[in-house]
Amino acid sequence: MKSKLIATAATLLLAATTSAFSAERVKFEMWHGLTGDLGSAVEEVCKRFNDSQTAYEITCTSQGSYDNALQNAIAAYRAKKNPTIVQVFDAGTLDLLLSEAYVPAGKLMEDNGYKINWSDYVPAISNYYADSKGVLNSFPFNSSTAMLYWNKDAFAKIGKSEAPKTWEETFETLKALKTAGYECPMAWDYGVWQTMEQFSATNNIPIATKGNGYQGLDAEFSVNKTKFVDIIKSMKKAYDDGLVKIKTQDTGATIVQAFSNADCQLMLSSIADHGTVGKTQKPDMQWDVAMLPILAGGERHNSLVGGASLWTLKGKSADEYKGAAAFFNFIAQPDAALFFSTRTGYIPVTTSGFEFMKAQGFYDKAPYKGRELAIASLNASRITENTRGIRLGGYVQIRKEMRDALVEIFANKVSVEEGINSAVERSNAVLRKFEKTYGGKQLP
Amino acid sequence: MEKRATFSNASIGVLFVAPQILLVFTFFYWPTGAALFWAFTLERPWGGGNEWVGLDNFRQVFADRAYWASITRSLVFAGATTFLAMGFGLLLAVACDRGLKFYQGFRTVFVWPYAVVAPAAALAFRFIFAPDAGIFSALVKSNPEFWNPAQNGYHAMVMVIVCYSWKYAAYCFIFFLAALQAIPRSVIEASAMDGAGVLRRVRDIQLPLITPTFFFLLVISITDSFQDSFSIVDVMTDGGPAKATEFMVYKIYFDGFRGLDYSGAAAQSIVLMFLMIVLTFFQFRFIERRIHYS
Numbered sequence: 001m002k003s004k005l006i007a008t009a010a011t012l013l014l015a016a017t018t019s020a021f022s023a024e025r026v027k028f029e030m031w032h033g034l035t036g037d038l039g040s041a042v043e044e045v046c047k048r049f050n051d052s053q054t055a056y057e058i059t060c061t062s063q064g065s066y067d068n069a070l071q072n073a074i075a076a077y078r079a080k081k082n083p084t085i086v087q088v089f090d091a092g093t094l095d096l097l098l099s100e101a102y103v104p105a106g107k108l109m110e111d112n113g114y115k116i117n118w119s120d121y122v123p124a125i126s127n128y129y130a131d132s133k134g135v136l137n138s139f140p141f142n143s144s145t146a147m148l149y150w151n152k153d154a155f156a157k158i159g160k161s162e163a164p165k166t167w168e169e170t171f172e173t174l175k176a177l178k179t180a181g182y183e184c185p186m187a188w189d190y191g192v193w194q195t196m197e198q199f200s201a202t203n204n205i206p207i208a209t210k211g212n213g214y215q216g217l218d219a220e221f222s223v224n225k226t227k228f229v230d231i232i233k234s235m236k237k238a239y240d241d242g243l244v245k246i247k248t249q250d251t252g253a254t255i256v257q258a259f260s261n262a263d264c265q266l267m268l269s270s271i272a273d274h275g276t277v278g279k280t281q282k283p284d285m286q287w288d289v290a291m292l293p294i295l296a297g298g299e300r301h302n303s304l305v306g307g308a309s310l311w312t313l314k315g316k317s318a319d320e321y322k323g324a325a326a327f328f329n330f331i332a333q334p335d336a337a338l339f340f341s342t343r344t345g346y347i348p349v350t351t352s353g354f355e356f357m358k359a360q361g362f363y364d365k366a367p368y369k370g371r372e373l374a375i376a377s378l379n380a381s382r383i384t385e386n387t388r389g390i391r392l393g394g395y396v397q398i399r400k401e402m403r404d405a406l407v408e409i410f411a412n413k414v415s416v417e418e419g420i421n422s423a424v425e426r427s428n429a430v431l432r433k434f435e436k437t438y439g440g441k442q443l444p
Numbered sequence: 445m446e447k448r449a450t451f452s453n454a455s456i457g458v459l460f461v462a463p464q465i466l467l468v469f470t471f472f473y474w475p476t477g478a479a480l481f482w483a484f485t486l487e488r489p490w491g492g493g494n495e496w497v498g499l500d501n502f503r504q505v506f507a508d509r510a511y512w513a514s515i516t517r518s519l520v521f522a523g524a525t526t527f528l529a530m531g532f533g534l535l536l537a538v539a540c541d542r543g544l545k546f547y548q549g550f551r552t553v554f555v556w557p558y559a560v561v562a563p564a565a566a567l568a569f570r571f572i573f574a575p576d577a578g579i580f581s582a583l584v585k586s587n588p589e590f591w592n593p594a595q596n597g598y599h600a601m602v603m604v605i606v607c608y609s610w611k612y613a614a615y616c617f618i619f620f621l622a623a624l625q626a627i628p629r630s631v632i633e634a635s636a637m638d639g640a641g642v643l644r645r646v647r648d649i650q651l652p653l654i655t656p657t658f659f660f661l662l663v664i665s666i667t668d669s670f671q672d673s674f675s676i677v678d679v680m681t682d683g684g685p686a687k688a689t690e691f692m693v694y695k696i697y698f699d700g701f702r703g704l705d706y707s708g709a710a711a712q713s714i715v716l717m718f719l720m721i722v723l724t725f726f727q728f729r730f731i732e733r734r735i736h737y738s
Contacts (some may be wrong), residue, residue, distance in 0.1 A: 404687055
């Protein structure tokens with residue numbers, strides 16, 4: 001009996017000391033949408049932060065996908081059980097900006113005594129996420145852009161040693177590859193992000209009125225009046241001639257898989273896939289990335305940033321915000337950028353991070369060589385109204401309408417014009433509904 | 445004397461049903477009420493205000509051609525899967541009930557598909573039917589146009605229907621077999637002695653006696669096909685190609701959770717609920733009358 005009492009007392013004492021010990025560290029949560037290798041990379045960043053100091057402890061939890069991270073954060077916020085930090089992808093930015101659910105990034109850092117050099121962010125990245133006053137409300141985190149991936153071996157067979165610079169040259173190359181006996185010169189997955197958004201930006205073409213939506217919620221989707229229609233016509237013709245093959249999850253192999261195993265010789269994909277291609281490629285396959293082709297006779301403009309940014313949500317204690325600020329300060333350091341970019345294919349978001357990585361010789365070595373072109377692509381020109389980004393409401397639905405239209409066009413169910421016109425019409429209905437939902441709200 | 449426990453007090457009865465009432469209220473009436481409210485307003489995803497718009501959301505939903513197409517599609521899916529699942533379930537159950545060779549083994553195997561969770565089944569079928577990589581790809585190599593669910597909407601629809609029916613045939617099989625085995629052997633034996641063949645016995649003795657099970661499965665299959673199609677569509681086609689497999693419930697998910705159009709999705713789920721109520725009502729009103737429970 002007595003020994004039992006002592007044991008209980010000892011346990012209690014132990015529990016008291018451990019909780020006292022852990023109470024010293026302020027705990028807070030971050031929800032993110034990355035999984036697999038990218039997800040573990042994020043968790044390693046969190047662990048490095050925890051190991052770097054003793055005052056705070058961040059717990060990073062994957063929610064399975066960008067969509068889920070956003071949905072779960074919304075549900076949790078409505079139930080007042082939200083995490084301190086949530087990762088929100090590019091298309092979810094506008095809903096948050098219009099809400100009162102977040103603590104602005106600048107205010108958070110200032111309140112907690114950190115000084116952030118906002119002009120250090122790569123302009124194409126900071127402009128995308130900034131509000132109309134140029135203020136960043138969230139921290140750009142994992143960032144990427146679209147690149148052209150090309151198979152050097154196949155190009156050597158047709159006597160080429162460089163990637164095509166224009167779309168015209170691209171189609172010529174595809175023809176030559178076909179003639180040389182390649183079954184699948186180019187893999188394509190109806191990628192709206194690459195073929196519509198990035199194509200329009202790099203050629204300085206609008207996709208919507210009002211500066212792609214940055215100047216007001218009354219913007220209208222307008223891709224049916226631009227050269228986007230022409231590029232889809234060219235793609236359709238190339239598809240009919242067997243130069244472009246559709247590769248999606250549903251056909252059995254994604255574009256990245258089809259490119260990695262050398263079945264297809266070109267693809268347009270995110271720089272974030274650079275690591276995946278390197279790890280899964282057919283042995284000894286020679287390949288590289290290049291900036292996206294542009295239209296002949298045009299001037300190259302910057303491509304758009306893709307990926308996600310980190311938002312701080314309201315309803316947390318001052319201590320938790322201190323921890324969040326410390327975390328943001330930690331990931332803004334150049335060596336944190338080096339770590340994350342080495343682990344993944346994502347690019348550094350600050351110029352100082354990029355310079356640091358260059359100085360370390362990161363981009364000279366084989367597995368990472370070529371990734372500097374992503375930064376070059378983002379910095380290809382000064383930001384214009386058409387290359388700043390896209391700020392349209394219900395953009396997830398709009399992307400889907402366009403993708404559905406492309407599927408119908410390539411299945412010969414509708415003509416190129418019909419398909420794009422109807423997608424634009426349906427998208428504008430989405431935009432008007434969004435405008436009404438936020439009736440009376442000014443775009444910040 | 446026989447001992448019997450009775451409760452004189454009504455409040456104890458209320459206490460016993462309270463947990464159930466609480467559950468039904470929390471998980472049915474409350475969310476339904478919230479959805480009803482959202483359906484008449486424009487709800488902002490992150491909160492912070494919603495505006496009363498009356499019937500606007502419903503008007504918008506009904507003015508959308510894509511929505512009507514998704515209703516038609518859901519009805520076709522419900523009809524096809526109910527027919528296939530119940531048909532195959534019944535066929536297999538009758539065969540097993542007759543005690544044909546190896547029936548014990550088959551009886552176990554036929555139940556398995558129902559134990560497979562829908563997303564896993566969908567993943568397997570996606571692989572089997574993938575035009576470039578699956579088992580089917582070898583069969584259609586010479587004529588790729590023959591099978592391509594990634595681009596052809598009809599093919600995708602067939603693929604989803606087959607996958608769903610495969611799983612639900614097992615469910616129907618369990619119920620049909622149980623019902624068939626509940627029929628007294630003496631009835632079957634008597635008719636056999638009177639010279640009735642197998643098919644005759646099925647038609648005149650067994651089927652009439654299992655009509656209550658038949659009716660139960662009909663109602664359940666139709667209702668379930670509207671809701672349970674979700675995970676299969678989500679894994680196999682994402683509602684594509686070009687909305688060809690976008691059923692009502694998938695559209696609600698996409699518009700609401702991914703598109704963040706909470707009000708439009710709420711209006712759609714109210715419509716779906718009414719459609720379910722009407723369908724079930726008609727089945728009870730017009731089919732159940734012809735069923736004899738005895």
